Amino acid sequence: MSGQAGSEPIRVLVVDDHTVVRQGMRAFLSLQTDMEVVGEAGDAQAALDFLAAASVHGLMPNVVLMDLVMPRLDGVSGIQAIKKHYPGVEVVAMTSFSETERVRAALAAGASGYLLKDAEADEVATAIRAATVGETHLDTAVARKITRALTGVSEGLSSLSQREREVLVLVADGYSNRDIADALTISERTARTHVSSILLKIGVTSRTQAALWAIRQGMTSAP
Known part of the structure; x- marks a missing residue:
């Protein structure tokens, strides 16, 4: 509340x-x-x-x-x-x-x-x-249901398009949808659509979980 x-x-x-x-x-x-x-x-x-x-x-x-x-x-x-x-x-x-x-x-x-x-x-x-x-x-x-449909991390990664991987790296780096749109020269709505697709494909419920998932896979531009 x-x-x-x-x-x-x-x-x-x-x-x-x-x-x-x-x-x-x-x-x-x-x-x-x-x-x-x-x-x-x-x-x-x-x-x-x-x-x-x-x-x-x-x-x-x-x-x-x-x-x-x-x-x-x-x-x-x-x-x-x-x-x-x-x-x-x-x-x-x-x-x-x-x-x-x-x-x-x-x-x-x-x-x-x-x-x-x-x-x-x-x-x-x-x-x-x-x-x-x-x-x-x-x-x-x-x-959870989507996660069960995946056989593991490798399948989750392989299901992502190249653009979705680029977006996920930026999510892991803390970029907002607007920041992602600016960085990739796409609309903010397109950025959000990519994020939604990523959540489905890797089987997480939120942007924060997606960022943590990506970091665990080493998908970040941070040194």
Whole structure:
């Protein structure tokens, strides 16, 4: 329930087609001193309608916590639309499915995090806070499942593209997404996409864990 004195609360929009899930998430987030639920939506289209209205009235959420399987417009399409029209709004996907391809699809669409609905409450808060500072957070169970799919460090390394290795070295050196973008002459969003892909491929949940993993493999430019 941490918060920063004097700072604006993180504004969250909760999107799920189940009322009880939305109510439960609102109740939990209301206990976080640094968060405020500014609205709810029953599907991705309703979320886009909310954002359109919020953009006029100056009540834009910082983070959208979104289910992936909903009527009318699915979550992945919703994420793509949000990032296209409201690039400053972060999206954390929250679903019951842990299949790697679903995770990849959500992250490729622009999600800043991926959580399972049975995630611990503290992990939900961690993912939301990470999204607001430009970091990606994967559900612990998802990362564990991906890790089990790898046969070892060598496979994790070999699965990384040359560009992803370059990005991982910079992550290990403490570079932010903006710093990485500047160093490699790419967009900040592309840098984040590379970081998300790296987390999936090496089976860790956060940027910090990726940095530690890289350092253990000697993947750093520091002497």
